[in-house]
Amino acid sequence: MAHAYTPGLKVLQRTTVDKERRLPLKGEVLVEAGKTVAPDDIVARTHLPGNVQMVNIANLLNIDAQDIAEVMLVKIGSKIKEGELLAETKGLFGFFKSSAASPVDGVLESISDVTGQVVLREAPIPVEIDAYMNGKVASVLEEEGVVVTANAVFIQGIFGIGGENRGELRVLVDNRDDELTPEMITVDVKGAVIVGGSFISLEAYKKAINVGAAAVVAGGFNYHDLEDVLGYTLGVAITGSEDLGTSLILTEGYGRIPMGNRSFELLQQHNGKFTSVNGATQIRAGVIRPEIVIPLTADDSMGSESDKDTASGISAGSLVRVIRAPYFGDIGTVVSLPSELQQMESETMVRVAEVEIGGETLVIPRANLEMVETT
Amino acid sequence: MALQSILATDCGSTTTKAILIELVNGEYRLRFRGEAPTTVEAPFEDVTRGVLNAVMEVEELSNRTLLDGDQIITPQQGDKGVDIYVSTSSAGGGLQMMVAGVVKSMSGESAERAALGAGSIVMDVLASNDGRKPHEKITRIRQLRPDMILLSGGIDGGTIKHVVELAEILKAANPQPRLGSDYKLPVIYAGNNKASDEIKKTLGKQMDLTLVENIRPVLERENLNPSRDEIHDLFMDHVMQQAPGYKKLMTWTDAPIMPTPGAVGSLIEMIAAKEDITVVGVDIGGATTDIFSVFQGQFNRTVSANLGMSYSICNVLAEATLENVLRWVPFEIDEKELTNRIGNKMIRPTTVPQSMEELKIEQAIAREALRLSFIQHKSFAVNLKGVQKERTISDAFEQSESGLSLVDMMDLDLLVGSGGVLSHAPRREQSTRMLIDAFQPEGITQLAVDSIFMMPQLGVLANIDQKELAESARKAALEVFNKDCLIRLGTCIAPVGNAKPGALMLTAELTMADGSNQQVELHQGQLLSIPADYEAIKAALRPAKGLDIGAGKSEEITTKIYGGVVGLVFDGRGRPFNLPVEKDKRIEDLTAWSNAMNEYPLESAA
Numbered sequence: 001m002a003h004a005y006t007p008g009l010k011v012l013q014r015t016t017v018d019k020e021r022r023l024p025l026k027g028e029v030l031v032e033a034g035k036t037v038a039p040d041d042i043v044a045r046t047h048l049p050g051n052v053q054m055v056n057i058a059n060l061l062n063i064d065a066q067d068i069a070e071v072m073l074v075k076i077g078s079k080i081k082e083g084e085l086l087a088e089t090k091g092l093f094g095f096f097k098s099s100a101a102s103p104v105d106g107v108l109e110s111i112s113d114v115t116g117q118v119v120l121r122e123a124p125i126p127v128e129i130d131a132y133m134n135g136k137v138a139s140v141l142e143e144e145g146v147v148v149t150a151n152a153v154f155i156q157g158i159f160g161i162g163g164e165n166r167g168e169l170r171v172l173v174d175n176r177d178d179e180l181t182p183e184m185i186t187v188d189v190k191g192a193v194i195v196g197g198s199f200i201s202l203e204a205y206k207k208a209i210n211v212g213a214a215a216v217v218a219g220g221f222n223y224h225d226l227e228d229v230l231g232y233t234l235g236v237a238i239t240g241s242e243d244l245g246t247s248l249i250l251t252e253g254y255g256r257i258p259m260g261n262r263s264f265e266l267l268q269q270h271n272g273k274f275t276s277v278n279g280a281t282q283i284r285a286g287v288i289r290p291e292i293v294i295p296l297t298a299d300d301s302m303g304s305e306s307d308k309d310t311a312s313g314i315s316a317g318s319l320v321r322v323i324r325a326p327y328f329g330d331i332g333t334v335v336s337l338p339s340e341l342q343q344m345e346s347e348t349m350v351r352v353a354e355v356e357i358g359g360e361t362l363v364i365p366r367a368n369l370e371m372v373e374t375t
Numbered sequence: 376m377a378l379q380s381i382l383a384t385d386c387g388s389t390t391t392k393a394i395l396i397e398l399v400n401g402e403y404r405l406r407f408r409g410e411a412p413t414t415v416e417a418p419f420e421d422v423t424r425g426v427l428n429a430v431m432e433v434e435e436l437s438n439r440t441l442l443d444g445d446q447i448i449t450p451q452q453g454d455k456g457v458d459i460y461v462s463t464s465s466a467g468g469g470l471q472m473m474v475a476g477v478v479k480s481m482s483g484e485s486a487e488r489a490a491l492g493a494g495s496i497v498m499d500v501l502a503s504n505d506g507r508k509p510h511e512k513i514t515r516i517r518q519l520r521p522d523m524i525l526l527s528g529g530i531d532g533g534t535i536k537h538v539v540e541l542a543e544i545l546k547a548a549n550p551q552p553r554l555g556s557d558y559k560l561p562v563i564y565a566g567n568n569k570a571s572d573e574i575k576k577t578l579g580k581q582m583d584l585t586l587v588e589n590i591r592p593v594l595e596r597e598n599l600n601p602s603r604d605e606i607h608d609l610f611m612d613h614v615m616q617q618a619p620g621y622k623k624l625m626t627w628t629d630a631p632i633m634p635t636p637g638a639v640g641s642l643i644e645m646i647a648a649k650e651d652i653t654v655v656g657v658d659i660g661g662a663t664t665d666i667f668s669v670f671q672g673q674f675n676r677t678v679s680a681n682l683g684m685s686y687s688i689c690n691v692l693a694e695a696t697l698e699n700v701l702r703w704v705p706f707e708i709d710e711k712e713l714t715n716r717i718g719n720k721m722i723r724p725t726t727v728p729q730s731m732e733e734l735k736i737e738q739a740i741a742r743e744a745l746r747l748s749f750i751q752h753k754s755f756a757v758n759l760k761g762v763q764k765e766r767t768i769s770d771a772f773e774q775s776e777s778g779l780s781l782v783d784m785m786d787l788d789l790l791v792g793s794g795g796v797l798s799h800a801p802r803r804e805q806s807t808r809m810l811i812d813a814f815q816p817e818g819i820t821q822l823a824v825d826s827i828f829m830m831p832q833l834g835v836l837a838n839i840d841q842k843e844l845a846e847s848a849r850k851a852a853l854e855v856f857n858k859d860c861l862i863r864l865g866t867c868i869a870p871v872g873n874a875k876p877g878a879l880m881l882t883a884e885l886t887m888a889d890g891s892n893q894q895v896e897l898h899q900g901q902l903l904s905i906p907a908d909y910e911a912i913k914a915a916l917r918p919a920k921g922l923d924i925g926a927g928k929s930e931e932i933t934t935k936i937y938g939g940v941v942g943l944v945f946d947g948r949g950r951p952f953n954l955p956v957e958k959d960k961r962i963e964d965l966t967a968w969s970n971a972m973n974e975y976p977l978e979s980a981a
Contacts, residue, residue: 065536112539114539117540224714233693235681235693236687253715253718253719254716281722287420324727344730346733346801347734348799349801367726368729
């Protein structure tokens with residue numbers, strides 16, 4: 001039977017989510033394997049090397065770089081306070097001395113007799129990593145972090161901005177094609193992950209930031225408005241480090257596009273649950289898509305394990321979504337996958353799928369289809 | 376060994392393309408091709424999946440078994456499998472580098488050229504005189520977390536203080552590599568050889584330091600090759616290894632995997648050498664656009680890392696501006712709608728234009744991506760092959776202008792386009808228009824495209840080193856290149872200068888291959904297309920007063936020109952050529968040019 005491989009985003013009602021929580025440098029792991037953790041629990045910590053200040057002693061004292069050792073008052077490795085003298089010339093008969101003081105508190109790290117510079121390092125900067133979601137520590141990565149695991153609902157978005165956030169899930173619209181309007185966003189969604197249907201405007205997103213929502217999940221947003229939010233034009237889809245307060249996750253793309261039925265139903269079903277999200281996106285090698293993780297509790301009814309293997313690709317009968325104009329956002333069923341190339345309106349010759357959408361059979365490039373997982 | 380069959384793939388950042396070459400009646404011909412989306416994305420996250428999918432398509436079309444499960448059958452056994460399998464790849468995303476030099480406009484610029492030439496994205500150029508304080512530089516290095524650093528500065532035997540100062544800054548910043556916390560950051564030192572010991576002392580323990588020859592051994596000489604080679608080696612060893620499935624792919628191929636731009640470049644060089652001509656070649660991909668040129672026998676290559684048609688399509692919009700993209704769109708469209716469509720292409724990079732409107736928008740963006748990439752190429756064109764480039768002392772102080780002298784559009788003989796949007800354009804007239812609009816060739820210029828985007832595969836085939844395979848593989852590459860790859864579009868004839876609207880710009884008397892004669896009158900603002908095959912045509916070209924067609928202002932030329940699948944294109948839009956600012960006039964002109972060239976179906980050209 002003809003089949004084709006199409007990329008698809010995960011929308012899973014129950015799966016095992018493993019999150020690696022890794023320090024940027026080696027450090028100390030604070031939890032043991034098997035421990036139950038909450039999102040804000042600190043699981044590992046380390047210290048990044050402190051900021052560095054360079055002082056050119058030779059220039060300041062008007063001496064040759066090679067003579068620097070003769071004027072230094074502080075040794076390598078010594079602690080030094082702001083304003084304390086680093087170096088001093090002997091002067092003439094004890095008079096007309098020149099000196100250089102430390103601009104910061106720190107440690108003298110190096111002295112160079114080539115450049116006449118000294119390097120001062122400020123106090124180390126502590127870095128802590130939290131657990132991100134409710135779950136258990138599945139394993140410890142020695143000196144580096146842990147893997148936190150949870151049974152959870154797992155939904156991938158197509159694009160996001162802002163990093164990790166968490167809060168109570170609040171679905172604010174009734175239908176997946178409803179816009180999330182500014183009026184719906186009130187002060188009582190502070191700290192919550194709020195969900196809209198097809199679209200959120202710039203005005204509404206700004207309001208969500210103002211009231212302190214943890215994150216917004218919606219079908220679409222205008223690309224044009226990203227510039228207003230980010231302060232620059234987004235040229236390549238690599239995000240996650242923006243300091244916005246309120247992460248934004250789009251499940252469908254740019255423009256007004258109803259949220260996928262299954263995503264919306266799952267979010268509605270778990271309305272009120274504690275949810276962790278990450279807006280980080282990287283559409284390049286080693287792709288990262290934004291995610292919504294809703295850890296399940298013992299009270300949640302056991303659904304079927306649904307981390308379905310999509311590697312089998314689409315075939316006749318598969319449910320697919322069109323991901324490019326002119327049928328962008330429509331969902332249909334694959335009728336057949338002809339092997340011959342076919343000509344599109346654009347006169348492009350492509351491999352196609354015949355897809356039934358709303359009772360009509362349409363010919364659509366396979367590359368413009370995305371698999372919709374059905375379990 | 377005479378190869379009977381060859382399978383070659385190119386794993387691009389968007390699409391993986393497979394071609395099957397067979398020896399038929401003593402000559403190598405392209406028999407089938409297949410393609411599939413590149414599978415670096417979930418749920419596959421394995422580049423070999425896309426390779427297998429593309430090969431499966433070849434299997435389906437050729438009715439020939441090439442795979443045994445998830446393995447390519449080599450060598451050929453009866454009618455199954457192929458003798459060799461080779462591949463190129465650009466699916467690694469990109470190499471992100473930071474370069475440093477003592478003087479920004481000298482060693483800094485040389486280092487930047489070396490890094491760009493090697494195919495990297497240059498995140499920042501640090502220099503002793505860049506106006507930033509040491510702690511600002513340190514913060515910047517830490518923020519950027521480059522994959523690799525190229526440090527240069529100072530002429531050999533000169534003062535070492537400044538370059539050691541830069542090393543001290545790097546040491547203090549101690550940036551962590553972006554990928555993997557366990558390995559040390561690769562740093563290439565290509566500066567004053569007298570400072571080598573101090574550099575080793577400063578950085579040796581903390582970084583993965585490699586010393587290569589000075590990038591500027593003396594002020595007026597640039598020596599980029601050793602740095603570029605080292606960047607390339609480290610790129611293959613570190614960054615390409617991060618592309619999911621790449622390690623597995625390396626075990627499948629019968630020759631080392633070549634980076635796509637390297638393979639295309641070697642083929643462009645081959646064309647120039649074989650025909651003794653000047654060439655500009657372009658390969659426009661999903662994430663990057665590569666431009667290659669051969670002028671005065673010197674081969675140059677630049678990579679515009681963030682100008683591409685999918686992953687970085689929004690960056691084309693950002694750099695070109697919406698206004699510049701819109702000027703090529705021959706219909707009215709809501710700006711918000713247009714930017715959303717472009718944004719959606721970025722986040723769903725493997726989709727293809729189904730409607731005519733979508734196609735026209737993509738081709739409008741392509742013109743801007745090509746135009747911007749060519750501007751970058753012109754300003755960075757240097758002798759990337761590493762033959763030492765002589766500069767006079769006075770040139771050395773004005774480096775940003777250097778390289779320009781190499782790219783001379785009037786001197787250009789052949790412009791070759793490659794990459795999805797050019798090779799796969801439904802009509803060759805569209806590729807012709809995109810090339811002319813973006814590059815604005817001057818005088819007489821032949822145009823060609825890679826028929827189905829197989830220059831990368833042929834490039835890697837032509838570069839096989841193994842003795843027993845080399846001869847046969849090179850023969851296959853050349854034969855397929857001549858017969859199946861290069862499509863001659865025709866010749867563009869564009870007078871340089873400008874005239875009043877409607878004024879006569881050029882008259883031409885053409886003696887076609889069959890002996891018939893044709894007279895052409897080209898007026899300002901006109902684009903004329905004359906069908907003619909790829910055969911020698913005798914042409915007497917007389918530019919109007921003050922205009923130049925190659926022999927100087929108002930000078931007539933009698934020469935041989937060649938047609939092609941599109942034919943002869945007379946471009947009377949002037950050089951430099953600017954589009955009308957007024958919207959209705961612009962759409963009217965764009966439509967008239969499209970119709971004159973039979974670029975789009977007439978009914979949708981309005």
